[in-house]
Amino acid sequence: MMKPAGPTPVPFHTPHRAPGQADYVMQALRHGHLRPGGPFSRKTEAWLAAYTGAESVVLTHSCTAAMEIAALALGLGAGDEVIVPTFTFCATATAFERTGARIVFCDIDPATMMMDPDDLERRISDRTKVIVVTHYGGASANMEAIGVIADKRSIHIVEDAAQGFGSTRNGCALGTFGTFGAFSFHETKVVSCGQGGALIVNTDDPALLERVSSIVERGTDHARVKLGVKSFYEWTGPGSSFLLGELEAAILLAEFEALQENLASRTHIASMMIHGLEEAALPLAVIGADGQTKSNFHFIPVLAESTVTATHLKLHLKRNGIDSRQHYVPLHLSPRAREMNYGPAKLPAAEQAWGRLLRLPVHTGMRDEDITAFLASLEAWRITGCSKQGIGEDAAQRRSIRSA
Incomplete structure (x- = not known):
């Protein structure tokens, strides 16, 4: 005797699949430039820069990588403190911990599950260099109150907007309120290319922009060679291989167009x-x-x-x-x-x-x-x-x- 059919399963998440993905991937395979920086990478970064209004955008292989770039660019090290909401993914802390900075955890408002500005103010010391804000579940933290606290002490804000792509606050995209913002395009997110992320750079500070460029060029000034300013590149500082590949960028562009x-x-x-x-x-x-x-x-x-x-x-x-x-x-x-x-x-x-x-x-x-x-x-x-x-x-x- 057959068992009665159970309820149709509803999974917690099913990735969105934009209709243009397969065509864009085939185009990428045909042009053959599959490393970071190819035609789809450039188009996808340009789309994201226009969408956010950011000074600069870097496609990365994860949101964690984006936050690691921010931590390196801000020159954090031993003796510095970074305030992080305790209710967040561990990578929000580890991206900054690996610089040698000390993590200071901040309480949350249970009504939002996000950083409590009053408790944030209690955690600040003269060693605080960065406040990391996590936007939760597509909602946004109280950026006005947090911004006032940071501005009066000249503390940088980095937004962990891993869950916030496509959300806006007062008409502005999440990830654009701090010095840096970080998005995730992991398969579990609203927009996905399987595994990916982006760093949103919201400053025109030439020193910070130069550091970001060096970091994503694996600690070199190779960007100057690409611009024709130099004929050879040299090691200039810390860096790593943080960038997103061309196939993932092709998938991501189709997702952006279907946002x-x-x-x-x-x-x-x-x-x-x-x-x-x-x-x-x-x-x-x-x-x-x-x-x-x-x-x-x-x-x-x-x-x-x-x-x-x-x-x-x-x-x-x-x-x-x-x-x-x-x-x-x-x-x-x-x-x-x-x-x-x-x-x-x-x-x-x-x-x-x-x-x-x-x-x-x-x-x-x-x-x-x-x-x-x-x-x-x-x-x-x-x-x-x-x-x-x-x-x-x-x-x-x-x-x-x-x-x-």
Whole structure:
């Protein structure tokens, strides 16, 4: 006897595939210039520069690479401090740690899961050289408040906009508010070429621009040779092989050209889901973009009333074929942070919020019937008494986190 068919699976993410990708890749293969700097690389950088209004754009093999270039260009070293929100991916810290700078973690606002400007101000010292801002889930951090704090002390801002490509704040692209911005085009992101990123340079400081050029030329002045200023190049400083290949650039250009259709689809899906969540009267709070931000809807983050409630919802959705995910353990609780004595040891807002967070899928592979199934699953969860489970266990877990 055959088993009844289960629900059609809804994966957490399905990469968007622009219709022009295959044609552009074939063109790249035919022209044969597959290393970085080919025709598609130049076209893709030009598109991104026009879109962001940046002084300069560098296509990189990852968002991490982009932030590493920024850290090197800013000349960080031992004795310097870099403030990083504790609720972020570890690469946000490691990109700056490898220069020898000390990482100082900052607490978050649970309403946004992003950097709390008030706590940021408490963490600044006379050794602070950089504030790294992580934009979360397609929403944007409070760049106005953070900008005021940084400007009055002449501290550089670097934006980790790995999840923010396609999002804007007051009409300006994320990644364009700091000295540098970094995007990710990893396969898990809204726009993807499999593995890639970009550095957005928002300064006309000739010294910084020269350093970026040298770093991406593997620590040489080869750019001057390309311009005909010199007949040979020399080693001038630190650098590495950070650039994106031509095939990935070809894929990325097709994705850029299809960006508005991609974003429109995600907005339609997310709007239906958020409306259903708000109507359902569940023990969840949707973490959405503020009124100044137009989101790319990378995913929908929700904050449950307890850690156990979040876990219970995740398991319930899984039984119904819907893949949802929790997210980062705060970095200040990590073995690495304890080993390096990165401070502070206690950041209560992040500690109390991270276990209650659940990310719900939004991607262009989702159909209206998938959204209907998701909302029906939420209704079934509500009927089963979703908010009445595991309160004692949750209290014990929070005590365990606080004592870590």
